[in-house]
Amino acid sequence: xxxxxxxxxxxxxxxxxxxxxxxxxxxxxxxxxxxxxxxxxxxxxxxxxxxxxxxxxxxxxxxxxxxxxxxxxxxxxxxxxxxxxxxxxxxxxxxxxxxxxxxxxxxxxxxxxxxxxxxxxxxxxxxxxxxxxxxxxxxxxxxxxxxxxxxxxxxxxxxxxxxxxxxxxxxxxxxxxxxxxxxxxxxxxxxxxxxxxxxxxxxxxxxxxxxxxxxxxxxxxxxxxxxxxxxxxxxxxxxxxxxxxxxxxxxxxxxxxxxxxxxxxxxxxxxxxxxxxxxxxxxxxxxxxxxxxxxxxxxxxxxxxxxxxxxxxxxxxxxxxxxxxxxxxxxxxxxxxxxxxxxxxxxxxxxxxxxxxxxxxxxxxxxxxxxxxxxxxxxxxxxxxxxxxxxxxxxxxxxxxxxxxxxxxxxxxxxxxxxxxxxxxxxxxxxxxxxxxxxxxxxxxxxxxxxxxxxxxxxxxxxxxxxxxxxxxxxxxxxxxxxxxxxxxxxxxxxxxxxxxxxxxxxxxxxxxxxxxxxxxxxxxxxxxxxxxxxxxxxxxxxxxxxxxxxxxxxxxxxxxxxxxxxxxxxxxxxxxxxxxxxxxxxxxxxxxxxxxxxxxxxxxxxxxxxxxxxxxxxxxxxxxxxxxxxxxxxxxxxxxxxxxxxxxxxxxxxxx
Amino acid sequence: xxxxxxxxxxxxxxxxxxxxxxxxxxxxxxxxxxxxxxxxxxxxxxxxxxxxxxxxxxxxxxxxxxxxxxxxxxxxxxxxxxxxxxxxxxxxxxxxxxxxxxxxxxxxxxxxxxxxxxxxxxxxxxxxxxxxxxxxxxxxxxxxxxxxxxxxxxxxxxxxxxxxxxxxxxxxxxxxxxxxxxxxxxxxxxxxxxxxxxxxxxxxxxxxxxxxxxxxxxxxxxxxxxxxxxxxxxxxxxxxxxxxxxxxxxxxxxxxxxxxxxxxxxxxxxx
Numbered sequence: 001x002x003x004x005x006x007x008x009x010x011x012x013x014x015x016x017x018x019x020x021x022x023x024x025x026x027x028x029x030x031x032x033x034x035x036x037x038x039x040x041x042x043x044x045x046x047x048x049x050x051x052x053x054x055x056x057x058x059x060x061x062x063x064x065x066x067x068x069x070x071x072x073x074x075x076x077x078x079x080x081x082x083x084x085x086x087x088x089x090x091x092x093x094x095x096x097x098x099x100x101x102x103x104x105x106x107x108x109x110x111x112x113x114x115x116x117x118x119x120x121x122x123x124x125x126x127x128x129x130x131x132x133x134x135x136x137x138x139x140x141x142x143x144x145x146x147x148x149x150x151x152x153x154x155x156x157x158x159x160x161x162x163x164x165x166x167x168x169x170x171x172x173x174x175x176x177x178x179x180x181x182x183x184x185x186x187x188x189x190x191x192x193x194x195x196x197x198x199x200x201x202x203x204x205x206x207x208x209x210x211x212x213x214x215x216x217x218x219x220x221x222x223x224x225x226x227x228x229x230x231x232x233x234x235x236x237x238x239x240x241x242x243x244x245x246x247x248x249x250x251x252x253x254x255x256x257x258x259x260x261x262x263x264x265x266x267x268x269x270x271x272x273x274x275x276x277x278x279x280x281x282x283x284x285x286x287x288x289x290x291x292x293x294x295x296x297x298x299x300x301x302x303x304x305x306x307x308x309x310x311x312x313x314x315x316x317x318x319x320x321x322x323x324x325x326x327x328x329x330x331x332x333x334x335x336x337x338x339x340x341x342x343x344x345x346x347x348x349x350x351x352x353x354x355x356x357x358x359x360x361x362x363x364x365x366x367x368x369x370x371x372x373x374x375x376x377x378x379x380x381x382x383x384x385x386x387x388x389x390x391x392x393x394x395x396x397x398x399x400x401x402x403x404x405x406x407x408x409x410x411x412x413x414x415x416x417x418x419x420x421x422x423x424x425x426x427x428x429x430x431x432x433x434x435x436x437x438x439x440x441x442x443x444x445x446x447x448x449x450x451x452x453x454x455x456x457x458x459x460x461x462x463x464x465x466x467x468x469x470x471x472x473x474x475x476x477x478x479x480x481x482x483x484x485x486x487x488x489x490x491x492x493x494x495x496x497x498x499x500x501x502x503x504x505x506x507x508x509x510x511x512x513x514x515x516x517x518x519x520x521x522x523x524x525x526x527x528x529x530x531x532x533x534x535x536x537x538x539x540x541x542x543x544x545x546x547x548x549x550x551x552x553x554x555x556x557x558x559x560x561x562x563x564x565x566x567x568x569x570x571x572x573x574x575x576x577x578x579x580x581x582x583x584x585x586x587x588x589x590x591x592x593x594x595x596x597x598x599x600x601x602x603x604x605x606x607x608x609x610x611x612x613x614x615x616x617x618x619x620x621x622x623x624x625x626x627x628x629x630x631x632x633x634x635x636x637x638x639x640x641x642x643x644x645x646x647x648x649x650x651x652x653x654x655x656x657x
Numbered sequence: 658x659x660x661x662x663x664x665x666x667x668x669x670x671x672x673x674x675x676x677x678x679x680x681x682x683x684x685x686x687x688x689x690x691x692x693x694x695x696x697x698x699x700x701x702x703x704x705x706x707x708x709x710x711x712x713x714x715x716x717x718x719x720x721x722x723x724x725x726x727x728x729x730x731x732x733x734x735x736x737x738x739x740x741x742x743x744x745x746x747x748x749x750x751x752x753x754x755x756x757x758x759x760x761x762x763x764x765x766x767x768x769x770x771x772x773x774x775x776x777x778x779x780x781x782x783x784x785x786x787x788x789x790x791x792x793x794x795x796x797x798x799x800x801x802x803x804x805x806x807x808x809x810x811x812x813x814x815x816x817x818x819x820x821x822x823x824x825x826x827x828x829x830x831x832x833x834x835x836x837x838x839x840x841x842x843x844x845x846x847x848x849x850x851x852x853x854x855x856x857x858x859x860x861x862x863x864x865x866x867x868x869x870x871x872x873x874x875x876x877x878x879x880x881x882x883x884x885x886x887x888x889x890x891x892x893x894x895x896x897x898x899x900x901x902x903x904x905x906x907x908x909x910x911x912x913x914x915x916x917x918x919x920x921x922x923x924x925x926x927x928x
Contacts, residue, residue: 249857381850
């Protein structure tokens with residue numbers, strides 16, 4: 001059947017109506033979410049959007065990203081051809097051929113080649129999905145369907161042109177041969193007499209594929225074509241572990257127990273996920289067999305929103321609970337508690353979906369509204385509230401580590417730095433050795449520093465990541481008041497969790513502290529010549545460095561500990577398979593330090609095995625939790641000849657000998 | 658049906674130190690906590706409330722600042738929180754304390770049809786006498802069931818309770834008519850954690866304060882005057898000083914050997 005512009009127009013109109021209704025159906029659900037401002041610093045937002053959405057920086061971080069890059073840019077370029085096709089279908093007078101030849105011919109060449117590239121890319125994508133999918137469940141009808149539609153569009157594009165070319169002769173044929181190399185090769189298989197049929201069949205195929213695409217797009221995960229670019233524009237600039245504060249007034253709700261308690265941006269995230277699975281491939285919980293899958297959480301939020309949306313819009317209550325074991329559309333409690341808040345999912349996501357804060361919001365609901373949580377946490381919460389440390393040890397014991405040495409109390413004007421020792425550094429017998437090493441180094445470098453002694457309180461990191469925002473809020477306020485009263489400005493910490501909490505979280509409470517992690521401080525002191533190294537800490541053998549999530553991913557400190565180690569040992573540390581931004585968590589973050597790990601392989605064991613692949617003699621950490629997790633893990637895999645040292649201890653070997 | 662949970666504010670004993678000069682507890686700046694055993698009594702009361710719909714009253718005798726303890730009980734879900742506080746109650750031993758608590762429960766008895774159960778922790782961690790619960794039972798003429806680790810059966814309409822008592826190396830199942838006073842051990846339950854909305858509501862909810870004008874007890878039976886026992890001295894027994902053997906970090910095997918030799922020499926290893 002020859003192209004019929006009336007039928008075409010009617011079908012297009014119908015498709016557009018379906019498209020509009022579908023978009024409205026989904027986007028209007030965003031209004032159910034709570035308000036949140038994501039418009040600050042628009043200049044930076046546009047920059048990030050160009051970098052990540054258009055240049056696809058994060059997509060390209062993985063080898064297969066190149067394939068997506070090709071599809072993405074083909075899509076943009078071919079929008080010209082598809083736009084023309086649609087307009088021409090309705091208004092036959094409109095055609096690119098009206099452009100001057102100098103523009104039209106090169107354009108034909110570009111469209112011809114780009115179509116071939118797109119066809120190749122979708123073929124590769126389909127093959128990859130079949131042979132080596134990113135994760136087994138990725139072989140969905142939806143995925144193959146959309147790839148097939150794109151392939152049909154490309155084939156039909158060639159068919160339309162080939163049909164025309166087959167009937168061409170003389171000069172026009174020469175033009176086609178020059179400017180449409182792919183289409184003219186396809187035309188070689190078409191007899192001149194068949195040209196019309198091939199053209200007409202291709203034309204209708206193209207039309208139907210395009211209509212199907214338009215209708216299907218906003219009802220599938222391929223909606224990311226519409227949402228991914230804005231999602232990059234609307235990305236969060238705040239450190240990923242710093243969640244919004246809660247206001248503790250009786251009329252408020254706490255955390256997220258139903259889908260409309262998320263913000264509109266959280267809901268938009270769920271529409272932006274195209275289920276590439278990169279988050280789950282980076283997630284320590286997913287990898288070690290826990291029921292948590294960050295992609296799954298985002299998917300469940302979307303399904304829950306779509307199921308409950310109509311009822312919620314009418315002011316009703318949700319039909320499907322967000323938390324629980326109700327299959328698709330709800331997140332089970334074990335998944336919620338499996339998160340180490342390591343941030344690997346957010347680092348991996350090409351379109352800046354914020355999985356981890358959504359999980360913590362679910363925790364907040366469980367802890368604050370339901371008071372249900374794994375039983376190990378009851379003691380933790382009570383110890384934190386009662387004695388301001390995770391173990392419930394008497395605060396007076398905070399001074400014990402310096403019973404054998406001279407340590408000053410922090411005093412404004414007398415001591416420059418507050419050494420905020422932290423709970424692990426104060427109470428944990430192994431980590432107290434790190435504290436002593438660091439204290440000796442600070443003295444040797446001639447810094448004036450003091451401690452808060454028994455007045456020091458826990459920073460509250462674990463309770464915040466565990467969703468006990470109420471207790472965190474009180475602890476933070478107490479600490480901020482204490483720091484203000486004592487005139488604290490510059491703070492030395494040896495724990496990345498204290499570091500991140502004091503530096504980032506406490507900013508929400510109106511205090512800007514100059515917090516420095518000991519790995520940075522020690523490096524600076526050596527580089528500035530203030531801390532002299534007597535020898536090199538060479539007898540530590542091959543030394544591998546493990547990135548702490550709260551130092552690395554959450555605060556972008558990757559080089560300082562490495563440089564410090566290089567200064568101390570003379571050689572840069574050996575890198576593990578996954579390092580820096582892609583480092584694998586030790587398993588203790590997000591309050592997991594205080595919980596049992598029953599399901600799957602233990603995260604620290606997985607990481608220890610990865611470290612042992614480098615055959616290190618020493619594994620170096622910069623975090624008390626990592627130190628504990630590695631020492632435990634090494635014992636479990638019976639690799640006790642490998643020792644674990646903190647950066648400060650390695651530095652002490654070189655400086656204090 | 659009313660259930661009364663008796664709770665006490667105690668100093669956080671992990672943080673209490675004894676003044677070496679005066680041999681008294683240094684309580685300055687020491688945080689107070691709810692006596693840990695009492696938290697289990699409170700929890701069981703709340704579970705019975707959830708199960709039977711009873712009303713739960715938490716009562717505590719103490720100084721005005723013990724209000725904080727009752728606020729915690731409110732945050733956990735008790736219906737009434739009553740602080741028995743009066744200068745004349747001060748300095749009480751276990752006898753005088755149980756007189757005051759019994760009087761308060763008797764008063765509650767007149768307000769409600771029936772007091773079914775009184776629950777106490779088995780003892781407090783500051784006094785460690787384990788006498789106040791039984792004292793209340795005697796004053797009120799209630800059955801006393803001590804060291805309860807499980808309520809096996811409870812039938813308010815038949816007025817009977819059957820509990821398991823945790824004794825050394827064995828359990829005893831005991832049945833008694835109501836009303837009864839139970840003292841409870843930690844194994845009874847796992848206390849709940851307060852929900853934030855309840856904490857916020859508790860912060861605004863009132864704690865009733867009953868002084869002796871309310872209870873109207875004779876001064877001879879309360880406070881210092883009503884206390885036949887008093888503490889003459891508190892002291893920490895002297896600790897034998899130890900020594901650090903070898904260097905366990907550098908030479909664990911050698912240090913272990915050293916330790917075994919020491920223990921053998923002192924005949925402290927069962928061989």
